[in-house]
Amino acid sequence: MKQVTMGDFYAPENMRDPIAFSTRLRERQEPLIHLDNVYGMGGGWVVLGYHDAVEILKDPRFIKDMRKFSSRPEPPDTGINDFLAWWMAMPNMILVDPPDHTRLRKLVSKAFTPRMIEGLRSRIQQIADELLDAVQDKGKMDLIADFAFPLPITVILEMLGVPTTDRDQFRAWTEGLAAVGMDPQQEQAAIAALDAFIRYLKKFLAYKREHPGNDLTSGMLQARDQGDTLSENELLSTIWLLITAGHKTTVNLLGNGVLALLQHPEQWRLLQADPALLPIAIEELLRYAGPIIFAKRFASEDLCLHGQNIHKGELVLIDLVAANADPKQFPTFDKLDITREENQHLAFGKGIHHCLGAPLARLEGQVALGTLLRRLPQLRPTIELEQLAWTYDGLRGLVSLPVAF
Numbered sequence: 001m002k003q004v005t006m007g008d009f010y011a012p013e014n015m016r017d018p019i020a021f022s023t024r025l026r027e028r029q030e031p032l033i034h035l036d037n038v039y040g041m042g043g044g045w046v047v048l049g050y051h052d053a054v055e056i057l058k059d060p061r062f063i064k065d066m067r068k069f070s071s072r073p074e075p076p077d078t079g080i081n082d083f084l085a086w087w088m089a090m091p092n093m094i095l096v097d098p099p100d101h102t103r104l105r106k107l108v109s110k111a112f113t114p115r116m117i118e119g120l121r122s123r124i125q126q127i128a129d130e131l132l133d134a135v136q137d138k139g140k141m142d143l144i145a146d147f148a149f150p151l152p153i154t155v156i157l158e159m160l161g162v163p164t165t166d167r168d169q170f171r172a173w174t175e176g177l178a179a180v181g182m183d184p185q186q187e188q189a190a191i192a193a194l195d196a197f198i199r200y201l202k203k204f205l206a207y208k209r210e211h212p213g214n215d216l217t218s219g220m221l222q223a224r225d226q227g228d229t230l231s232e233n234e235l236l237s238t239i240w241l242l243i244t245a246g247h248k249t250t251v252n253l254l255g256n257g258v259l260a261l262l263q264h265p266e267q268w269r270l271l272q273a274d275p276a277l278l279p280i281a282i283e284e285l286l287r288y289a290g291p292i293i294f295a296k297r298f299a300s301e302d303l304c305l306h307g308q309n310i311h312k313g314e315l316v317l318i319d320l321v322a323a324n325a326d327p328k329q330f331p332t333f334d335k336l337d338i339t340r341e342e343n344q345h346l347a348f349g350k351g352i353h354h355c356l357g358a359p360l361a362r363l364e365g366q367v368a369l370g371t372l373l374r375r376l377p378q379l380r381p382t383i384e385l386e387q388l389a390w391t392y393d394g395l396r397g398l399v400s401l402p403v404a405f
């Protein structure tokens with residue numbers, strides 16, 4: 001049987017139909033698949049099943065902090081000359097384990113409760129309407145560049161108090177950075193993007209210290225300046241995490257979600273006829289067309305899983321797409337059903353690292369999709385769907401989605 005490689009997960013034909021790909025992987029009858037080279041970091045394991053995914057994501061023996069297995073040096077203060085070293089010296093909540101994880105997550109979690117997020121509804125609606133106003137007369141747009149990207153990046157930058165006029169800059173930087181581990185040729189460009197990003201954030205923090213406002217960054221600065229145990233690096237890295245995690249994934253939820261509905265016009269019409277279905281429709285789009293393929297963990301000790309020895313320090317990739325298409329959990333796993341009631345999908349992960357921004361992503365998804373359905377009922381693709389290009393950055397997302405309306 002052909003050896004599976006990391007590249008198979010990101011091959012365009014598998015990005016186009018990831019459920020068919022995960023079904024083929026499942027048919028190999030191997031609950032764990034070994035990969036020789038994961039993101040240039042050596043070998044690792046891919047976990048396919050829903051039940052295994054839940055167990056591993058809740059199991060404290062599977063950890064995040066790779067510094068525990070590496071003796072690489074801290075980067076010098078003068079610049080960033082080694083991405084990995086920088087990464088390890090700039091911890092944020094998604095890269096660490098308790099107790100640091102608990103401390104870093106608590107600092108911002110109050111801003112992301114469903115009640116706080118609900119307060120953003122009218123602003124998100126206003127942004128969605130303004131974006132459609134700008135293209136309405138043209139009768140066509142690129143759904144990604146004109147709508148799916150600017151909406152979530154504007155929301156998260158406003159929450160943080162970052163000038164939204166710089167949003168295209170952030171897109172370029174995050175795209176440059178995403179290449180790390182995917183394409184060694186791009187490493188230098190990624191480091192340059194990171195360097196520019198960090199310089200920008202340092203200037204921004206200095207400005208916010210002088211001009212505090214009613215935003216998340218000012219709140220974090222205040223906590224730090226009042227003696228909270230948040231280092232400058234942690235602060236920078238947390239803002240960086242919120243900006244990147246806070247938009248790329250949602251861009252892809254909107255892009256992948258609209259594409260899935262355009263491929264299933266009867267589901268599009270059903271949702272148009274009954275917008276009260278929007279909340280469960282978004283859950284189904286997260287399950288069926290989710291943006292994140294892998295949640296990553298390291299084995300903190302030698303372990304045995306399904307008779308397979310996993311060594312301390314080895315990387316374990318939990319395949320969220322495969323888990324969300326596990327027939328044992330979802331008997332009609334390959335069917336897009338926006339009326340699905342029983343839907344404990346794992347698109348936002350599980351356990352202590354469960355997505356902090358899930359209430360925001362859900363709200364953005366509901367408002368954005370609801371607005372498209374209402375204002376552009378005739379939305380249709382203007383490109384053969386087979387020709388669509390997929391990003392190569394570790395997520396599942398479209399480069400662009402040209403549509404007419």
Ligand code: HEM
Nearest residue numbers: 093094245246249250253295347348349353355356357361
């Ligand atoms: C964590 C998915 C949107 C912030 C995660 C994780 C997943 C995920 C799977 C867990 C990763 C792991 O266990 O290794 C998604 C999806 C989104 C989305 C599918 C959109 C559809 C957002 C938004 C924000 C956000 C809008 C806003 C700031 C975070 C943060 C974490 C996280 C901070 C780390 C939580 C922790 O480590 O405790 N997300 N996310 N995400 N997400 Fe999201």
